[in-house]
Amino acid sequence: MARAKVKREASVEHLNPDSKGITDKLRSFIKKRPLKETLEKKGIYKESVFGSTLSELHIQDKTTIPIFVLQCINHIEKSQENLRTDGLYRISGNAAQIQKIRFEVAQRNYIILSQEKEIHNLSGALKLFFRELKEPLIPFDNYQDFIQATGSEYRRINQQVDRLSKAVNMLPPENYDTLKVLLQHLLRVSEFESENRMSISNLAIVFGPCLLWPRETSSHDLMTDVMLHNRVIEGLLSDFSKIFSCKRVATPTCWCCLVVLLAA
Numbered sequence: 001m002a003r004a005k006v007k008r009e010a011s012v013e014h015l016n017p018d019s020k021g022i023t024d025k026l027r028s029f030i031k032k033r034p035l036k037e038t039l040e041k042k043g044i045y046k047e048s049v050f051g052s053t054l055s056e057l058h059i060q061d062k063t064t065i066p067i068f069v070l071q072c073i074n075h076i077e078k079s080q081e082n083l084r085t086d087g088l089y090r091i092s093g094n095a096a097q098i099q100k101i102r103f104e105v106a107q108r109n110y111i112i113l114s115q116e117k118e119i120h121n122l123s124g125a126l127k128l129f130f131r132e133l134k135e136p137l138i139p140f141d142n143y144q145d146f147i148q149a150t151g152s153e154y155r156r157i158n159q160q161v162d163r164l165s166k167a168v169n170m171l172p173p174e175n176y177d178t179l180k181v182l183l184q185h186l187l188r189v190s191e192f193e194s195e196n197r198m199s200i201s202n203l204a205i206v207f208g209p210c211l212l213w214p215r216e217t218s219s220h221d222l223m224t225d226v227m228l229h230n231r232v233i234e235g236l237l238s239d240f241s242k243i244f245s246c247k248r249v250a251t252p253t254c255w256c257c258l259v260v261l262l263a264a
Contacts (some may be wrong), residue, residue, distance in 0.1 A: 049105050053134045054174040064177040068105050072126045073185045075113045083188060084195040085136045089206045093124030101125045130182075130210040137179055138212035138232070142170055145226050146212065151237045164235055165243045179211075183240055188238070204234035 049057065049068050056065040076082050098121055104112035105125075116122055130137055138146055148161035168176065186203045193199045198206075208229035217225055236243060 017240070031056055042150065049108075050102050050129055050134045051134065054137070054178060055172070058174040064174045065181050066129075066178065066261045067110065068129060069126070069178060069181065071110050071113050072122055072129075075116070075159075076119065076122050076126075077185065077188060080192070082119045083192045086196055088119065088189055088196045088198050089123045089127065089186075090198060090202060091120050093118060093121035098124045098128060102128065127206070127210050130207075136212045137175060137210075139175060141214040142167060142175075143212060143214055145170060146232045150228070150231045161239045161242045164239065168243055170237075179236075180244055182211075183236055183244075186237060187240060200237045203232055204230045204237060208233045217222070 049066070052060075054066065058064055061067045063070070076088075082088075097118065101112055101116065101121065102125065104110075113122065136143075145167035146164070150160055151168050168179070171179065186207065187200075189196065189198055190200050190203060208231075209226060211233060212229050214225065220227070
């Protein structure tokens with residue numbers, strides 16, 4: 001029995017390839033791999049758009065507002081017919097087509113947005129973008145400031161606007177600029193409430209879960225969280241002009257955003 005075991009081990013050892021040879025080949029392969037920067041220059045490799053962070057996209061796009069967000073909003077607002085669409089942002093688009101948009105945008109093929117004729121697919125892609133951010137539009141470090149600002153204590157003494165204004169001004173530049181542009185867009189959507197049936201309250205219900213969530217949550221807190229998040233977005237929309245009345249110093253990259261919008 002022992003002799004058979006020794007013989008079996010010997011045969012297995014005999015079949016093993018030369019480990020040193022494999023190591024050398026792996027080293028050679030790794031050394032020959034092109035650098036990430038080289039692949040980016042050739043257009044072979046591109047950083048993701050969906051599932052990134054706003055700070056990452058800030059570096060990639062050279063704008064404080066992601067190019068995808070700017071272009072998507074621009075195409076949705078190109079006609080009043082789009083803004084009059086019933087259930088805009090509430091009605092889901094075609095899941096397969098939204099994934100196609102996501103794939104093309106990852107390749108920086110933004111022309112897909114102008115080619116898309118179904119407005120619910122564009123609005124669905126925009127919602128998906130914000131839901132899939134690694135960190136929400138209202139970052140984890142700022143989360144409590146917004147939740148507390150819309151709490152009963154400050155609403156009762158009419159200080160909600162002041163508290164929200166302070167919370168907004170504490171946001172990083174890319175979060176502040178992107179939030180402002182998105183809220184302005186949603187307010188334009190609400191102007192057609194009589195036709196699209198999307199009031200400020202309804203838009204807050206749709207976007208609350210997309211724009212902020214806590215770093216950690218438990219199942220029994222979910223319904224409470226949803227209510228709190230909706231209240232934050234509704235507060236920001238309802239008092240937008242007062243909350244954003246204090247001008248912040250614009251970052252140089254903000255001017256690039258205007259160029260992108262005009263060129264789209």
